[in-house]
Amino acid sequence: MSKRNYPSAFLHPFSHIPTLEEQGPVIVDRGEGVYIYDDRGRKYLEGNSGLWNVVLGFDNKRLIETAQRAYARLPAYHAFFGRVGQSALDLSERIVKLAPMEANRVFYANSGSEANDTVVKLLWFLAEAEGKPHRRLLLSRRNAYHGMTVMTASLTGKDYVKSASGLPLKEVRHLTCPHHWREAQAGESEKDFSARLALELEQTIRNTGADHIAGFFAEPVMGAGGVIPPPEGYFQAIQPVLGKYGIPLIADEVICGFGRTGEFWGSLTYGIKPDMVVASKVITAGFFPMGAIILSPEMTERIEKACAKYEELPTGFTTGAHPVGCAIAMTALDEILEGGAFANVKAVTPAFQKHLRAMADHPIVGEARGVGLMGALEMVADRKTKEPFAGSLDVSERVARQALKNGLICRPLGQSIVLAPPFIITEKEIAELFGILRRTLDEVHAGIARKAA
Numbered sequence: 001m002s003k004r005n006y007p008s009a010f011l012h013p014f015s016h017i018p019t020l021e022e023q024g025p026v027i028v029d030r031g032e033g034v035y036i037y038d039d040r041g042r043k044y045l046e047g048n049s050g051l052w053n054v055v056l057g058f059d060n061k062r063l064i065e066t067a068q069r070a071y072a073r074l075p076a077y078h079a080f081f082g083r084v085g086q087s088a089l090d091l092s093e094r095i096v097k098l099a100p101m102e103a104n105r106v107f108y109a110n111s112g113s114e115a116n117d118t119v120v121k122l123l124w125f126l127a128e129a130e131g132k133p134h135r136r137l138l139l140s141r142r143n144a145y146h147g148m149t150v151m152t153a154s155l156t157g158k159d160y161v162k163s164a165s166g167l168p169l170k171e172v173r174h175l176t177c178p179h180h181w182r183e184a185q186a187g188e189s190e191k192d193f194s195a196r197l198a199l200e201l202e203q204t205i206r207n208t209g210a211d212h213i214a215g216f217f218a219e220p221v222m223g224a225g226g227v228i229p230p231p232e233g234y235f236q237a238i239q240p241v242l243g244k245y246g247i248p249l250i251a252d253e254v255i256c257g258f259g260r261t262g263e264f265w266g267s268l269t270y271g272i273k274p275d276m277v278v279a280s281k282v283i284t285a286g287f288f289p290m291g292a293i294i295l296s297p298e299m300t301e302r303i304e305k306a307c308a309k310y311e312e313l314p315t316g317f318t319t320g321a322h323p324v325g326c327a328i329a330m331t332a333l334d335e336i337l338e339g340g341a342f343a344n345v346k347a348v349t350p351a352f353q354k355h356l357r358a359m360a361d362h363p364i365v366g367e368a369r370g371v372g373l374m375g376a377l378e379m380v381a382d383r384k385t386k387e388p389f390a391g392s393l394d395v396s397e398r399v400a401r402q403a404l405k406n407g408l409i410c411r412p413l414g415q416s417i418v419l420a421p422p423f424i425i426t427e428k429e430i431a432e433l434f435g436i437l438r439r440t441l442d443e444v445h446a447g448i449a450r451k452a453a
């Protein structure tokens with residue numbers, strides 16, 4: 001870490017300014033398997049796969065070779081006006097077959113945010129074309145993360161979104177975060193909690209009028225909210241309500257999709273039957289920017305009917321369905337499915353979850369939760385009352401900083417530390433990860449105790 005590089009001309013997204021001022025950025029130089037190296041040769045185990053995306057290793061040779069071949073063949077083209085690269089056609093055929101519901105079309109963007117944003121645009125396009133321009137409201141949940149464009153930041157249920165004037169946009173309603181440990185009433189079972197949230201959904205729909213609601217967005221497991229798997233029966237309780245009022249369900253699979261939860265989709269893990277699926281991140285294993293919207297036949301039919309009015313689909317992005325990105329995504333799918341990465345997720349999940357749950361005995365851990373190859377440790381000042389640490393202690397930031405010093409990258413989110421290692425991680429590397437994390441928590445705990453004394 002080198003102070004010489006800060007401040008620089010680079011404006012750092014989502015970065016902790018005091019740390020930057022004190023230590024400068026970590027300049028990432030290269031990667032190897034599940035590790036990255038900084039410009040001074042220091043090695044770090046990447047416990048978050050970058051941002052949940054680099055799941056096939058930081059030096060994956062097949063992806064690099066595919067990119068080289070694709071660049072040599074057709075380094076760039078768009079997909080407007082009926083022109084398209086073969087790799088986009090091939091990828092789309094493959095994705096609709098793999099989708100968690102019956103599906104028949106894929107639309108491409110460049111990120112998860114753009115894809116979610118486009119879903120909203122499509123829903124509003126349908127509202128207009130179907131003669132219901134008032135059908136504009138979007139339902140989301142507090143603590144959800146759906147992106148950072150103006151619309152998707154509004155869908156995101158985080159307080160920091162309010163730091164921009166006018167956000168969240170008035171078209172968005174946030175429902176209760178489905179986190180049983182934090183949000184359930186005393187003695188309320190997971191199933192009862194789910195039933196209560198379904199009732200809240202139904203009351204919201206009735207109060208606003210079903211005719212005014214364009215769609216309901218949900219991550220199968222809330223990722224950036226702090227890895228929050230849904231409580232038992234949650235989707236089984238809310239889906240019939242959405243069905244009853246004809247409200248489309250959009251599964252934001254940007255984090256869960258392509259194997260993270262131990263099933264190929266989070267929707268399969270939790271019995272979700274979406275009308276549209278949004279994918280990104282793992283789709284290219286982080287080697288190329290891409291977002292994708294997968295459509296059910298019913299949504300396709302409605303959209304194509306609406307398009308007939310305008311003689312075209314009135315939206316698209318210059319680099320959407322990029323030929324190199326689509327070629328990389330094809331190889332990423334090969335690596336995940338036939339190359340053994342998905343099989344490895346299934347094989348090492350029990351070890352990962354066992355190590356994760358074992359951390360629950362630590363004096364500053366309130367809850368250890370997760371599914372598949374993702375998990376979080378929520379830290380608390382008091383394990384009995386679940387009282388969080390005072391914000392000024394920045395406990396999760398401290399843990400992440402100390403872990404970095406110890407050679408582990410993990411992410412602070414609220415008062416939690418989040419883990420989502422690459423799909424190719426071995427049991428030995430999992431043991432190394434949790435060994436560093438336990439030592440780190442001990443060190444932070446001792447530091448907090450010293451400060452309090």
Ligand SMILES: Cc1ncc(COP(=O)(O)O)c(C=O)c1O
Nearest residue numbers: 111112113145146147223254255
């Ligand atoms: C569930 C979910 N949706 C959407 C996004 C936004 O994706 P991007 O950062 O590629 O715009 C993220 C990013 O982490 C995400 O976790």
